[in-house]
Amino acid sequence: MSIKIGILGYGNLGKGVEAAIAKNNDMVLTGVFTRRDPSTLKIKSQGVPVLSAAELDNGAADVDVLIICGGSATDLPEMTPKYASLYNVIDSFDTHANIPSHFSNVDAAAKKAGKVGIISCGWDPGMFSLNRVYSDSILPGGTAYTFWGKGVSQGHSDAIRRIDGVVDARQYTIPVEKALDAVRSGKNPELSTREKHTRECFVVAADGADKAAIEEKIKTMPNYFADYDTTVHFISAEEMKRDHSGLPHGGSVIYSGITGEGNNHVIEYSLKLDSNPEFTGSVLVSFARAAYRLEQEGVSGAKTVLDIAPAYLSAKSGEELRAHYL
């Protein structure tokens, strides 16, 4: 019997989840739910209904696990607790500072309903968090360094698009090779924001726009760019479409710690992703399997990736994993 998955929200992430479900034989997509008019939405999967998000409200939708593909700023804080009171849910909530309160809201709703809600799945938070915790548990007192990129930051790209005279923009976050090398050597360097990453921006300017002014506005934008070495390239709309239409990303968590009389150990986990939303969607889908199994066992409440035994993520049996993967 397949695990029935619903997707709420059909942006890049929702499409990534849809692609991931197609790779997992023990799962079936039973509905895509949208806040838009469902008749305007064309999805890739054949024979899967597109339904109004309102159809979820009475708890009767035919889904074992609902994967909520909304934004962390305003969607998820409201949606995840709401739907956790009706369904097992998964989200990719990524505002690190607000995870504790989001966790507690989802926990209360899910416990009351006897459902499981796994929050903050993806790669950071998500796979990177797992590696920070495994490493810190094995080598307590060590230092974790997280690097992002090379990859497209959608938040930074959006910030550039909001500048007057900008038609389109793509921003790449790039880790500084020298910093990576210093960390990998186990030297435990102190690194400033500027020393860890650079930012490279590709911008399509409107006809007649003041490019120098745009460049200045980008480079001095607080929080987003002012603390980084930033380069800006003006390109044509055709070049943007041809060279920058993908959403690659990646990065690494590098942990360095000491045992005994000064023996040093370096643990590195790194990702090189052609498609950020498809990889993130794939992570969400594997945790959906875990949510379903936990509910079947009578577990309820909010969980994070740190609370899930790895075997729950796999479609393979314990016997098969022990025989071939251990």
Next chain:
Amino acid sequence: MSIKIGILGYGNLGKGVEAAIAKNNDMVLTGVFTRRDPSTLKIKSQGVPVLSAAELDNGAADVDVLIICGGSATDLPEMTPKYASLYNVIDSFDTHANIPSHFSNVDAAAKKAGKVGIISCGWDPGMFSLNRVYSDSILPGGTAYTFWGKGVSQGHSDAIRRIDGVVDARQYTIPVEKALDAVRSGKNPELSTREKHTRECFVVAADGADKAAIEEKIKTMPNYFADYDTTVHFISAEEMKRDHSGLPHGGSVIYSGITGEGNNHVIEYSLKLDSNPEFTGSVLVSFARAAYRLEQEGVSGAKTVLDIAPAYLSAKSGEELRAHYL
């Protein structure tokens, strides 16, 4: 209240466990147990009793978790089930082919006693297994490559030492850079044994020994060396002591898989370890914490690293992990 740890066996791994316990404030070493005459054993920790292994037999030793530091060939298949019927136990059983039967023996003993036995902890099996399973769960249908080294293989060093005329030997397993690059590029290459690793041997020969014959015996030794490009260096006993007395190791699990319309993703987990036994010992200690907690919750039976939620390994609370590590 501290978790009371006992160590059975005081070789390199037992010493690595001892060093790890000293880094974990929530644990205390309450005894080192040995099959040798305890009066002949001098341990590093102050004020910790060295006791005969026989003291464990009635189940009354003052330990919450016993970490069994024996060999996989003959010690652990007998010892882990035996002590799992008396204590929570941890081992680093690493004969991959025999893990299913070892698991089932430990499971039966531990369940009957209401204890927890976590087998095959370490880095391979162990952390590498975790990464194979996480990756395969996220990107099913992809390919996992495991590389070992650069590091000292104790089994291969021992095999050389058994050759007539060899006084001492150290063997390094070295991954082939070209193979690593091909795998990292996501090309999914088919790699033979010879293409993945080379073997470098440092040998102290007895006075007057036939070095050419020794070299020939090493290079043609079935299973150990015949399938590899092997180089042999003859060195003096002084050089051996000066340059090769450490036990560094490491390696990587590289997983590559596809999503959607051919988007490729590469996940790499790599370790660079100054001391193999101290790192392995540190992994065992973190899983000892999990075994203790699981027994407190009423869980019993055999487990592997795949069955343990990561948060159980950490001395930090769920709240602290969510606030600072997620």
